[in-house]
Amino acid sequence: MNETVDASPVSDRDAKASVMTGSGSGSEWLARYSSSLMGVFGTPQRVLVRGAGCLVWDADGKEYLDLLGGIAVNALGHANPFVTSVISSQLATLGHVSNFFTSPTQIALAEKLLALTDAPAGSKVFFTNSGTEANEAAFKLARRNTGGSGAKRTKIIALEGAFHGRTMGALALTAKEAYREPFEPLPAGVVHIPFGDVEALKDAVDETVAAVFLEPIQGEAGVRPLPSGYLRAARELTARVGALLILDEVQTGIGRTGKWLASEDAGIMPDAVTLAKGLGGGFPIGALITYGPETSSLLAAGQHGTTFGGNPVATAAALATLHAIESQHVLANAAAVGGHLRAGLSRLPGVTEVRGEGLLIGFDLDADVAPAVVQAGLDAGFIVNSPGPRTIRLAPPLVLTTAQADTFLAAFPAILQAAKDAQ
Incomplete structure (x- = not known):
């Protein structure tokens, strides 16, 4: 009954x-x-x-x-009529399904992000609720990288002045001592090197490094763009030793710099990019994009997850935001x-x-x-x-x-x- x-x-x-x-x-x-x-x-x-x-x-x-x-x-200001109407319609249809199921909006948004970022065949998307969660997923991705040798790598390079979030893995990547000190010991293996110094990067990147995390423009440090040529040098160095190049575009992505990604002009393809902030136009959503089949297979079934990440409402909000950015x-x-x-x-x-x-x-x-x-x-x-x-x-x-x-x-x-x- x-x-x-x-x-x-x-x-x-x-x-x-x-x-x-x-x-x-x-x-x-x-x-x-x-x-x-x-x-x-x-x-x-x-x-x-x-x-x-x-x-x-x-x-x-x-x-x-x-x-x-x-x-x-x-990204589109407050109370954008189109985004608001899409969110309302989606809520009236299907609000949450858990990660045991998927939805058309989740699939469509993943496809859209792969297209906008020119991701090659075999690339994938993992959805989160925030930027720090996207970077946490990227941290775990880095922990799975062996550089093809099969030997576990735990060393990760980040920059002085970096801000990648406040959860424990993302906090380990963050440089500011006032954020870090109350919660130490943090996950081990992260080394911070001088900002924008290519020679310091060359000295730090070797066969023991699992990944290099970079913000194309450091927002929390006062909006500091990386010097011209730094991202290209980072790509060449990491590729040479089998380390991942992971770009944190949580603040700089989704049109913030007048481009979909701030790193577009560098002419490189990273191994992964994290997004959030402007992606949902005000609705909480983040994403980890992995490039190519090798990187995209580092996290296997059961090795990461989220209850709310990629839910129908958040992904509908993001699709609406991307559509408005393009059409307007x-x-x-x-x-x-x-x-x-x-x-x-x-x-x-x-x-x-x-x-x-x-x-x-x-x-x-x-x-x-x-x-x-x-x-x-x-x-x-x-x-x-x-x-x-x-x-x-x-x-x-x-x-x-x-x-x-x-x-x-x-x-x-x-x-x-x-x-x-x-x-």
Whole structure:
């Protein structure tokens, strides 16, 4: 006998209002936050309640131009109508199936990513929920590489300044001591070498190395692109000794630099690439792409897994995001507006250096006031980030307009002065 759950006597409208949590001022919400959530992020800067495109509003009704995009996540901005409609339709059809089954959206997204990244025959995709999970999968992939000799390799090379995530394997790859020290001992075998130094790379890469992990542009270190020719040198060195070259494009991929992958211009094929952040347009999803049949067979059945990774809703969100990026010429916009923004920043007093590609931008200031700039920016209606005492990072939605960029350029001198006055 089939049974159904009785509908609640509360109307759908009342139930939805209850689930959406109601209203309150920013200070009221922050008081509730501090009494209910772990303090690992410190005190949130604002309580955001609504977004549209590149704009967001807080609980007190103040409007902000979002120049951080959820840390390079909201590729199409907030509440994109097409992505929202696809997610809603998928949720109304099939939400979750576990890894005992698959779905059309999971298969279609894997095929799409292999096509967009020019992966050769025999390449594969493993879906995760985040960038750190994608890098964790890549870490395990590296542990399986013997370089063809059959002898186990445990040495992995990463760079000083690297950030690959906060789970234990990804944290071992991350260089920042403040992140690492509280959780040591971390998985052994990771060696950090100087950033961008080809000679140091040559000295480090030998037949004992399982993999080299690289970010084409280090985001958390202040948006530092690898020097020209470094990726090609890394490919030649790793290929020579049978080590994997694994590129972390969690922050730089999916159009962030005006290209699908920041590494495209290097003219190389890595052994694996990790993606996340912008892939789902705001919905959590990550991916590990392995190139060619040999690398793609390193992880056998049962050696890795995930309950939620690649679920129908996440993969539908990613398919919708990729479709919108292609159909709305978003890559060209990111390249053009990013170039305009970098050029404008380089002309501003108090800005000493501007780095980046597309809409991943870091710029340095002439004083240690970056955290104060973040606060002054919020007061002026702009969301930015400070990865260092003199560095500001911008990673806005890829649909940012030139006019919106110009509002920030016009406001920044006053923001910087307010930050200096507050010190």
